[in-house]
Amino acid sequence: MAVSYAEMQQESPGIFTEACPSRTVLDHVTSKWGILVLLSLTDGTRRWGELRRSVDGISEKMLATTLRTLAADGIVERTSYPEVPPRVEYSLTPLGVELMERVMPLMTWIQANAEEIVSR
Amino acid sequence: MAVSYAEMQQESPGIFTEACPSRTVLDHVTSKWGILVLLSLTDGTRRWGELRRSVDGISEKMLATTLRTLAADGIVERTSYPEVPPRVEYSLTPLGVELMERVMPLMTWIQANAEEIVSR
């Protein structure tokens, strides 16, 4: 696997240029709320209300927008049950699970080092 | 290492709440240009102009802002040489190297899967 930008470019010269699809995916995943929503879903399937409560500070609008984007990307799956009252569940797709396997090491590193970094 | 949000919370209950330092670091790293600048620096030390050219689409203002933030966080090191014309070099600090070791798997995954995701 590539461990530097140079290697990635060798394999794929136009990587992460403005028009490159990679840039789009990167923007979605690293959007203000994207990672936090995905992080919450690593616990497993969650309902709308659970997500709203578990992602501290997110507004309903942003939760909806973020979920729609990630669902369209095939990273999150949305399942709605035709009940009264309505119930909707969200979970990671296999693609999403793969993605989060790469993200978790980053998150645990940030968790471990944030204090030191911010205190500078 | 924690592989789910639940595990992270068990270790550190307030993790990724709005006021948590982790949120700040996450925001810096996943800012619009943060990862791309850091990615470019995985090739090694780079000068201002090289960075500007290598990160496609970034403006001078955003490059300056991003570099200042990352330097303040201790992730990037800025070295200026008192010459004429001026020369300034940027590189990853040991902390930055650690960080990028966690980010690179994510970037290569995105590189590999972006086409499929965007084409949906």
Add this chain to the structure above:
DNA sequence: CTGCATCCTCTCGGATACTG
């Protein structure tokens, strides 16, 4: 309960011009 619609604010970020 699960959202969408609307309105509104404010920050991010682009363009341009200028300096040491």
Add this chain to the structure above:
DNA sequence: CAGTATCCGAGAGGATGCAG
């Protein structure tokens, strides 16, 4: 070459109200 200063617009994102 390596930035800073200023202005300005678009769009991200918040608050509220309402619908299925």
